[in-house]
Amino acid sequence: MESHDLTQVEQSRYEKGEAMRRQVLGDEHVNRSLGNATAFSKPLQELVTEYCWGYLWNRDTISLRERSFINLGMITALGKMEELALHVKGAINNGLTPEEIREALLQTTIYCGVPAALEATRTAQRVLTEMGIDTHE
Incomplete structure (x- = not known):
């Protein structure tokens, strides 16, 4: 720049x-x-x-963790899975656990619909696996 x-x-x-x-x-x-x-x-x-x-993202009223939670829901609602994949990595970087990511995506099932949540869950699973995070237990 x-x-x-x-x-x-x-x-x-x-x-x-x-x-x-x-x-x-x-x-x-x-x-x-x-x-x-x-x-x-x-x-x-x-x-x-x-x-x-x-x-x-530099505002300090809410934490980066909270911003990641919000983004997971909004991006799922928009159906933007490439962006969701990126923000799943960001959520992990901001301290969310795979279980918390799963809960955010479960929440989207009710408010965004099953197809959006299914696709988002598949995307998140792929990203977590690529990151070497075991989610099978």
């Missing part, structure tokens, strides 16, 4: 956002997202980094 594109406040928010994004989602994902940005998609990446991660 070129510093002349942003005000000092925006630059600070962007830097905080990138740090938070890396903390929750991991360097690999952030490097890929920012590295793959084109002239067309770069403004969206900047917006997400500055406002989603720099402003919202």
Whole structure:
């Protein structure tokens, strides 16, 4: 990001956002997202980094754990399984257990519907397995 594109406040928010994004989602994902940005998609990446991660995720009224719980439900409701996979990893990074993730997804069954919850549970199971977390007990 070129510093002349942003005000000092925006630059600070962007830097905080990138740090938070890396903390929750991991360097690999952030490097890929920012590295793959084109002239067309770069403004969206900047917006997400500055406002989603720099402003919202840096607020201290609720914890990162609580934000992860909220995101699991909302993303399931939206049916965005690629984003859900990413946020399952983030939820683990933010201290949620596989059991808590399961409970969040069970909650979505009632409020979002069985098909959404089934797909979300399959996605979460795949991610947890890929992360080496045993969920078979």
